[in-house]
Amino acid sequence: LDVASIELARARQLQLTKPAGSLGRLEDIAVQLAGVTRNAMPEIQRRAVVVMAADHGVTAEGVSAFPKDVTPQMVLNFLTGGAAINVLARQADAAVTVVDIGVDADLQHPQLLSRKVRSGTANMAQEAAMSRQEALQAIGIGVEVLERLASEGLDLVATGEMGIGNTTAASAITACLLNVPAKDVTGRGTGIDDQQLANKVRIIERAIAQNNPDIDQPLDVLAKVGGLEIAGLVGVILAAAARRIPVVLDGFISSAAGLVAYALCPTVKDYLLAGHLSVELGHRLILEKLGLEPLLNLHLRLGEGTGAVLAMHIIEGALRTHREMSTFAEAGVSDKA
Amino acid sequence: LDVASIELARARQLQLTKPAGSLGRLEDIAVQLAGVTRNAMPEIQRRAVVVMAADHGVTAEGVSAFPKDVTPQMVLNFLTGGAAINVLARQADAAVTVVDIGVDADLQHPQLLSRKVRSGTANMAQEAAMSRQEALQAIGIGVEVLERLASEGLDLVATGEMGIGNTTAASAITACLLNVPAKDVTGRGTGIDDQQLANKVRIIERAIAQNNPDIDQPLDVLAKVGGLEIAGLVGVILAAAARRIPVVLDGFISSAAGLVAYALCPTVKDYLLAGHLSVELGHRLILEKLGLEPLLNLHLRLGEGTGAVLAMHIIEGALRTHREMSTFAEAGVSDKA
Numbered sequence: 105l106d107v108a109s110i111e112l113a114r115a116r117q118l119q120l121t122k123p124a125g126s127l128g129r130l131e132d133i134a135v136q137l138a139g140v141t142r143n144a145m146p147e148i149q150r151r152a153v154v155v156m157a158a159d160h161g162v163t164a165e166g167v168s169a170f171p172k173d174v175t176p177q178m179v180l181n182f183l184t185g186g187a188a189i190n191v192l193a194r195q196a197d198a199a200v201t202v203v204d205i206g207v208d209a210d211l212q213h214p215q216l217l218s219r220k221v222r223s224g225t226a227n228m229a230q231e232a233a234m235s236r237q238e239a240l241q242a243i244g245i246g247v248e249v250l251e252r253l254a255s256e257g258l259d260l261v262a263t264g265e266m267g268i269g270n271t272t273a274a275s276a277i278t279a280c281l282l283n284v285p286a287k288d289v290t291g292r293g294t295g296i297d298d299q300q301l302a303n304k305v306r307i308i309e310r311a312i313a314q315n316n317p318d319i320d321q322p323l324d325v326l327a328k329v330g331g332l333e334i335a336g337l338v339g340v341i342l343a344a345a346a347r348r349i350p351v352v353l354d355g356f357i358s359s360a361a362g363l364v365a366y367a368l369c370p371t372v373k374d375y376l377l378a379g380h381l382s383v384e385l386g387h388r389l390i391l392e393k394l395g396l397e398p399l400l401n402l403h404l405r406l407g408e409g410t411g412a413v414l415a416m417h418i419i420e421g422a423l424r425t426h427r428e429m430s431t432f433a434e435a436g437v438s439d440k441a
Numbered sequence: 442l443d444v445a446s447i448e449l450a451r452a453r454q455l456q457l458t459k460p461a462g463s464l465g466r467l468e469d470i471a472v473q474l475a476g477v478t479r480n481a482m483p484e485i486q487r488r489a490v491v492v493m494a495a496d497h498g499v500t501a502e503g504v505s506a507f508p509k510d511v512t513p514q515m516v517l518n519f520l521t522g523g524a525a526i527n528v529l530a531r532q533a534d535a536a537v538t539v540v541d542i543g544v545d546a547d548l549q550h551p552q553l554l555s556r557k558v559r560s561g562t563a564n565m566a567q568e569a570a571m572s573r574q575e576a577l578q579a580i581g582i583g584v585e586v587l588e589r590l591a592s593e594g595l596d597l598v599a600t601g602e603m604g605i606g607n608t609t610a611a612s613a614i615t616a617c618l619l620n621v622p623a624k625d626v627t628g629r630g631t632g633i634d635d636q637q638l639a640n641k642v643r644i645i646e647r648a649i650a651q652n653n654p655d656i657d658q659p660l661d662v663l664a665k666v667g668g669l670e671i672a673g674l675v676g677v678i679l680a681a682a683a684r685r686i687p688v689v690l691d692g693f694i695s696s697a698a699g700l701v702a703y704a705l706c707p708t709v710k711d712y713l714l715a716g717h718l719s720v721e722l723g724h725r726l727i728l729e730k731l732g733l734e735p736l737l738n739l740h741l742r743l744g745e746g747t748g749a750v751l752a753m754h755i756i757e758g759a760l761r762t763h764r765e766m767s768t769f770a771e772a773g774v775s776d777k778a
Contacts, residue, residue: 121518122525123506123631127747128720128740169460169777177774181458186767188459192758194765294460295777383465401738402755403465410464417754418739421529428531430523437514440506440632 105139105374112144119431123440129399133377133419134426140350140375141259145427151198151416152253153262153409154340155182155189156246158206158332159224160269161233165307167272169295172224175268176209182266182408183213189264189408196416198262201253205245206332207267219245221332228276228311232328239327239335246339254347260416261344261351262379263358264409265333268294271384274360276308276329278386280319281363282393286312289386291356291405322367330364337361342368345375352419354412355382355404359390366394377419380404380411442476442711449481456768460777466736470714470756471763477687477712478596482764488535488753489590490599490746491677492519492526493583495543495669496561497606498570499648504609504641506632509561512605513546519603519745520550526601526745533753535599538590542582543669544604556582558669565613565648569665576664576672583676591684597753598681598688599716600695601746602670605631608721611697613645613666615723617656618700619730623649626723628693628742659704667701674698679705682712689756691749692719692741696727703731714756717741717748 113135118124125131137146157179163172181187182202185194193200203217208224221242225233234242253261267273271293278289286308292301308329315328326335338361344351345365353362353376365372373394380400381387391398399415432439450472455461462468474483494516500509518524519539522531530537540554545561558579562570571579590598604610608630615626623645629638645666652665663672675698681688682702690699690713702709710731717737718724728735736752769776 120525121515121523122743126631126741126743127525128742130739130741171775174775177772178458181767181772181774184767184772186458186765186772188457188464188762188766191762191765195754195758195761294463399739400755402467402736404463404467405465406459406463414755414758417532418737418751421532421751424532425525425528428523428528429525430518430521435514435518435521435523437518438508438511 106142109142109144110135110139113138120429121432121435121437127425130422130425133422137350137423140348142348146423147427148259148420148423150257151196151260152258153189153193153198153200153264153413154249155200155202155264155266155409156205156333156336157203157266159208160267160273160331161225161227162229162272162307163269164227165229167304167307168268168293170268172268175266176207176211178266179204179207179211183215187408188406188410189413192410192413196413198413198416201249203249203336205242205336217249225331228315228329229307232315233330234327236323236327239323242332242335243339246336247343250340250343254349258349261349262409262412263337263340263351263354263361265337265357265407267331267333270331270333270357272304272308273329273331273334274357275386276311277325277360277364278390279308280312280317280325280329281322281367282389283319289389291384322364326364334361338364341365341372345372350375350377352377352379352412352415354379354409355407356384356387357407359387362394363390379415443479446479446481447472447476450475457766458769458772458774464762467759467762470759474687474760477685479685483760484764485596485757485760487594488533488597489595490526490530490535490537490601490750491586492537492539492601492603492746493542493670493673494540494603496545497604497610497668498562498564499566499609499644500606501564502566502644504644505605505630507605509605512603513544513548515603516541516544516548520552524745525743525747526750529747529750533750535750535753538586540586540673542579542673554586562668565652565666566644569652570667571664571669573660573664576660579669579672580676583673584680587677587680591686595686598686599746599749600674600677600688600691600698602674602694602744604668604670607668607670607694609641609645610666610668610671611694612723613648614662614697614701615727616645617649617654617662617666618659618704619726620656626726628721659701663701671698675701678702678709682709687712687714689714689716689749689752691716691746692744693721693724694744696724699731700727716752
């Protein structure tokens, strides 16, 4: 982060007409984004959310409450503007980019970025979800998508995803990279019951035992027990950080991608904001590891980028107060007694 | 609340293209506002924040980090658009109404509603802050201001305030109405140190001992140890609830007004949303009493209505997803397996 811009932003915050520190997290955000963007008066003009969609072979093990057909159905819903992410992105004035990075169905739509690496991952309870080559290819697609958006102008990007079964992959990644038991990072996803949850934990344990990923090798973990959309988001996050574009993480799956990106390149965390705290168990542990405090806690568990895009309003408020408020001198207001 | 509209809103939420409950608090908000507005598809067109400003005689006891001159200075800052509430209200498309309900200075401005009940309260450490008649007059002004806004069209109102020393009044009210020790509900306000905090607690204890308000009589508490801006907000809240206009409470001082309104009329709580959780100690206790869960927790402690207006984006997201998302049937998406 750019120290000079951070110092200037901090100094400005102390001059604005409010008690020092009284805007709490808003002040922190303004200072962080000054450092990210090398601009003491950061401004966000263009916002985007990248929604990466893929299927998961592990759904054959009954880990999800919804059938896998829902992945392509929801992709079409994104493309026709009827999903939660569309509504919330319209509200936040964020462009939605939908990427088929591995949906197990033939999808065609003029607005769809078709970048299918393969038609869903393999069933990780039996074999590696994908090869290392495929994981790298998916990361590369994320980089390409971010570069494409950046070339059109981009000041803030949110991560989003769709993929029936992807909380299972996110839990497996998190268990490996945080080196914690699967049960501590496995939740109910779209809404499974107690028995299904116990099964989901067993399947994740089996996938880890079966594939034995090297937990010190994030790419090995990502390929063996990850997902294509998660790999794609790793690329988005790394490319955004490299271009000094701040990234708003959405929930558990997006944050699992953030965790992989962090394991590959620890400085990436300076460019991240946590949009919200998901209901999913593992999410809090990832955010603690990344040193991120979520901006919202609204008991969301939808994904798609919804929590990240909602948090954009808070980020906008942080930058607007930073830029637009009067200073004590300008307003003729007395400072602290 | 209107049960039929609530049932219709709940039924709609179950048909939208998302796992049931996955939008968390957003779903609760949509259902609550359906009940408040008697409309299963609630919509917010016109937003406002009412900023009530007044002075506090108790500042003579050194309870605040800022000199009392800051009250009129900040009122002028509100009127020229340079304060945090102006910036955040512009972002949220909320009109700002500034009311001088008891500032201890001669203020003139075409945009200012001049409704001075008296030039600041008396020093409650020595005598009653105001008479019961003055408290009732201030409540009446809040009612008048809300009625004026409602007559121009109003769908959502936030409470805001300005008054050096008003966390002292809010703590005293809260200690009385929740029947808890002053030290449990007294914080650092605009930023006092440990010694000043200990003094602030002693002053509140003295004010309560000196005036001996009847804790079962909210008007007695409000008059003896309250503030004019707090009384004004009580009127705003009661009048909004009576007109079925939802109210977003801001932080500790606004919520103290909410607590008085609730003590006067318990059903008022159904019409309230808690914008955020303030750093001020007593705020959490008030929200627990009112059964409200804050929408944001951004370590704000500024007041003015800032947290409430920021929360309007969340409320808007709740209503937009409720209205605009496709249903499973419309989108051809499979429901739960």
